[in-house]
Amino acid sequence: MKIGISHIGIYVPEKIITNDDLSKMVDTNDEWIFSRTGIKQRHIARKDETTTDMAIASVKDLITKSNINIQDVDFIICSTVTNEQQFPSVAALVQKELKIPNIPCFDVGPACAGFVYLLAIAESFIKSGLAKKVLCICSEKFSDLVDWTDRNTCILFGDASTAFIVEENPETCTILNTIIGGDGTYSDSLQTIKQESGEHFVQMEGTTVFKSAVRIMDEQVRTVCEKSNKSLEEVDLLIPHQANARIMTSVADRLGIKAYMNVQNYGNTSSATIPLALFDAMKEGVITKGDLVVSPALGGGFTWGATLLQF
Template identity: 40%
Template sequence: MTSKARISAIGTYVPEKRLTNNDLAKMVDTSDEWIIQRTGIKERRIAGEEEFASTLAIKAIENLAANSNQSLHDVDFIIVATTTADYGFPSVAAQIQSHFKIEQTGAIDLSAACAGFTYGLHLANSMITSGMHKKILVVATETLSKVTDYTDRTTCILFGDGAGAFLVEYDEENPSFLASHMGTNGEGGIHIYRTALSEKMNGEPLNNSGKMVQNGREVYKWATRTIPASMDTLLKKANMKKEQLDWFVPHSANLRMIESICDKSGVPIENALTSMVPYGNTSSSSIPLAIQIGLDEQKIKNGDHLLLYGFGGGLTHLGLIIKWNLV
């Protein structure tokens, strides 16, 4: 089905507090050189004690409204991608509805880890193209610092906090969405998780600390094997060649991982937009933050074709090819 939805506005927010590699070297056995060599990350932003996923999301939406002069009163659905919601319930989406006093809207949180933002965009496109909705806020917001184990040097060097928001609305004449592709490998979920009620997965006991646990080697192997092949499938669905892409915007997990994905897919690393160098791995928020950086650096222009690819915990992944046009 041909898309009838267009991305019409973007907003982002990161907390003020910075956590540098040198700061981490005072906490665990690591160094600035060691972290940069293995991840490419230089620093990350950390939410304050009174900042939560809803706080960051609201600030990103305020940024969207200020930059675009877009009204929010007629938003008829709110989708929030997060793994670090303020509460089990109510949802962050419901908190957003309350803050902005949007009278008639649906509101849901979705859990797709680092693929959450592309899942949210995919759902928004589907809901608008079907005719069920006209204007949807898609938000990614994460406060990963609150669930990071700062005694584990293999994971604490990675994660930061941030939020991004897109407005997606009905536009039959100039749609943004060209193709999508997704997949899931639930058996691999044990390689990156955070416990809640269950203490076992696939029959195996879990670390029940409530902090994130990651087998980075296995996640790396899965991503660098799965994403390049999936990008080929996505391009075929769009009837495009990789040379027609202007920008590749993957989840900013780790710069070395992105380099491997680019090498295997044949997409030049120079065409990859990432956010991990200044912000670390911000899970679902990393793609909108990377796009904002691309806009700020005047790289992304109206009419450009972007391949967005979210992947992570689940293990799950979803890629989109979009045409960027905020006019």
């Protein structure tokens, strides 16, 4: 049974905040941000634009760019940690907008590892017969979780949404293997903290996250390749979770695999980074037919995982 991804739709908000813009808001500068993170700019949603609005926009892009009849979808799963309501889920609100009645839908919140978790869930549902065509969405409005007066965190994140179909006989790429894992003992290292104002802001131990991300993403790539009987030499491209260029370069150097990055344009958009990077890499012709692409991720929890994709 060949299961994989058919098409990717994307949405990024129009408004861009550059490093120079940030230097007018907090004590920082372009040189510091770019040299430490590789980020040049990030897209930020309007105040009144919700995670669901962005999710719907990415699904509409998916519909426009593919031959998919969205009414054939029989399951919707959204990865997000920025739902505007506790419930209903973003997935349910997307279902309402698309007018597809009587199909199951729910959200998951593995933060930055959301894309690989979604693949693992969707593939298992298809293998078990629970679903045939799963609409997967990664939609994150991190600008709501950022304290715009905290230079340690506000430089890192951006907003975006992506949507894709997981199904049998996929049109874009086949999933050779996906592995997922996690360790809640690291929960204090990357988390949101409730403020007196009632808002929740991201807080992290930057060095712990950095070192863990390099070590764990390296391990995940080796494990998913081994499980698929593929050597690291056979892998054409590494498309990791796009959090920080230095993390990605360290992982790529350890593995000896060329990395693709677009973090400079979007910052860290949490679960949306990998599908957004897959989309851009295909558009730019960096991924071509027959390529073997590996995508590891690590997020708050910690959660982690990796997927090996055959294009």
